[in-house]
Amino acid sequence: xxxxxxxxxxxxxxxxxxxxxxxxxxxxxxxxxxxxxxxxxxxxxxxxxxxxxxxxxxxxxxxxxxxxxxxxxxxxxxxxxxxxxxxxxxxxxxxxxxxxxxxxxxxx
Amino acid sequence: xxxxxxxxxxxxxxxxxxxxxxxxxxxxxxxxxxxxxxxxxxxxxxxxxxxxxxxxxxxxxxxxxxxxxxxxxxxxxxxxxxxxxxxxxxxxxxxxxxxxxxxxxxxxxxx
Numbered sequence: 001x002x003x004x005x006x007x008x009x010x011x012x013x014x015x016x017x018x019x020x021x022x023x024x025x026x027x028x029x030x031x032x033x034x035x036x037x038x039x040x041x042x043x044x045x046x047x048x049x050x051x052x053x054x055x056x057x058x059x060x061x062x063x064x065x066x067x068x069x070x071x072x073x074x075x076x077x078x079x080x081x082x083x084x085x086x087x088x089x090x091x092x093x094x095x096x097x098x099x100x101x102x103x104x105x106x107x108x
Numbered sequence: 109x110x111x112x113x114x115x116x117x118x119x120x121x122x123x124x125x126x127x128x129x130x131x132x133x134x135x136x137x138x139x140x141x142x143x144x145x146x147x148x149x150x151x152x153x154x155x156x157x158x159x160x161x162x163x164x165x166x167x168x169x170x171x172x173x174x175x176x177x178x179x180x181x182x183x184x185x186x187x188x189x190x191x192x193x194x195x196x197x198x199x200x201x202x203x204x205x206x207x208x209x210x211x212x213x214x215x216x217x218x219x
Contacts, residue, residue, distance in 0.1 A: 033207065033208060035210075041145075041196060041212075041213050042210075042212050042213065043198065043210040043213075045207050045208060045209060045210070048207040048208075086150065086151070088208075095153070095156075096141070096153070096202075096208065098150050098151050099150075100150055101150055
């Protein structure tokens with residue numbers, strides 16, 4: 001099976017609402033990164049976590065290396081949050097293993 | 109500002125021709141990566157490098173070569189381009205305990 005299981009695959013939110021994305025890992029993960037890919041295809045690094053939680057504005061991410069999962073919370077969603085979100089785990093060989101992505105649509 | 113710069117941004121190549129995609133990073137990262145992204149596949153690792161002079165095969169290396177002549181530069185080479193290599197290519201740099209930084213991508217069309 002996939003080493004990184006990302007869910008949901010697609011998500012539609014109304015402006016001002018909140019939700020969370022999740023990645024489950026099936027093997028030891030040294031760290032996790034969250035990226036957003038915008039409509040132009042550019043990848044933006046949102047968070048890097050080796051443990052614990054990080055917060056940046058309306059985004060918050062957590063990584064539990066023992067329970068092997070990570071979450072990305074989006075609070076008060078805005079139109080510019082639309083895009084495809086990827087998590088990527090760093091494995092024991094320091095290689096990035098990617099989730100399959102969550103396509104997020106924010107509706108007015 | 110530290111960055112990863114890819115060139116060209118867009119490329120049209122003929123089948124059987126040679127294509128070189130270039131990547132330059134100012135992050136002073138040891139590791140550099142080449143990915144391709146196709147609809148329905150997400151990002152797939154082609155080649156990567158641990159430093160100048162090092163190239164390693166990723167998950168889908170067939171049909172591609174890589175070159176890392178310096179810490180800053182990492183090239184992806186398609187010696188005999190095929191239409192199946194039409195894709196968007198991303199370069200990235202990173203280290204074991206730091207963020208990865210991606211370039212803006214190169215759109216390659218092989219006709």
